[in-house]
Amino acid sequence: MAALPRIIFAQQADSAANLKRLRLYEDSLAYLGKKIINDSVDFNRKNANYAFIKMLVGTLKVPNSFYYPFDSLKSITITNSPDRHFRILTWHVLNDDGSYRFYGTIQMRGSSLQMFPLNDYSPQLTNPEDSITTNAKWFGAQYYKIIHVTTPKSYYVLLGWKGNTIQTTKKVIDVLSFNDGKAFFGLPVFDGNGKTRKRVVFEYTRQASMLLRYVPEQNLIVFDHLSPPDHKLKGKLSSYGPDLSYDGYVERGGHWAFVLNLDMRNVPDAQDEQYVDPKKQAAIDKATANQ
Numbered sequence: 001m002a003a004l005p006r007i008i009f010a011q012q013a014d015s016a017a018n019l020k021r022l023r024l025y026e027d028s029l030a031y032l033g034k035k036i037i038n039d040s041v042d043f044n045r046k047n048a049n050y051a052f053i054k055m056l057v058g059t060l061k062v063p064n065s066f067y068y069p070f071d072s073l074k075s076i077t078i079t080n081s082p083d084r085h086f087r088i089l090t091w092h093v094l095n096d097d098g099s100y101r102f103y104g105t106i107q108m109r110g111s112s113l114q115m116f117p118l119n120d121y122s123p124q125l126t127n128p129e130d131s132i133t134t135n136a137k138w139f140g141a142q143y144y145k146i147i148h149v150t151t152p153k154s155y156y157v158l159l160g161w162k163g164n165t166i167q168t169t170k171k172v173i174d175v176l177s178f179n180d181g182k183a184f185f186g187l188p189v190f191d192g193n194g195k196t197r198k199r200v201v202f203e204y205t206r207q208a209s210m211l212l213r214y215v216p217e218q219n220l221i222v223f224d225h226l227s228p229p230d231h232k233l234k235g236k237l238s239s240y241g242p243d244l245s246y247d248g249y250v251e252r253g254g255h256w257a258f259v260l261n262l263d264m265r266n267v268p269d270a271q272d273e274q275y276v277d278p279k280k281q282a283a284i285d286k287a288t289a290n291q
Contacts, residue, residue: 022068025059033075042096082148090142098166102140116183129197132186141172167238171212173200192258208241222248
């Protein structure tokens, strides 16, 4: 969902001074964000990230910051829930070995700051599809879509890009719910192949792109079917990629039922354009800087 326009923030803000402060913060965050993505030195990327986190917390403490869209901040993904109850800010830092660490926070709607910082706990989650965690033990990802399920109880489905290693990339379908003032990730709602999963994780060769998107008209999450190019490579995920067939999950009564071999002729715009690959964004930033 698109960010709130600046004029709406201006109407919500207590004063023009808050708007001015946020614009200044945004410029500084954008500068640090470009260093996080573009700097070739691992130490510099991580130092920029630490400074970014500290500055972001200060920025979000500005009254009514929830309504500010941060339009020029391209290094992170800001995704609003459909009911505008919260938004999630997520980003990644590339490690020298080609792996990623993810960072983020859930900012709740309100004039004063209420948030749930996200701590990437991925290496310790040996069975992520079977795990329910809190924000302190987050299965890190960079989210580009939030789907609100309202019955029989309210929760949110998150679609995200996870990166992984120099050999494979991951994408994830996760669930966020709130209970007793706490944020939880994972919920046993994905049914299929004789198993109920709490989240769904896809892993495939880093050389490929994978479709993972929501089709609201059909209440359907659709994704590429991943397979190896040869049956002898079955189980070697670094060889897996899309095979021109599509599967999905359709929501029925609060659960998501697995659907095999979807007919994509009935699904418009079958292209996942909602997440910008970090390498592509780095190229855009460099081209802009040279203009």
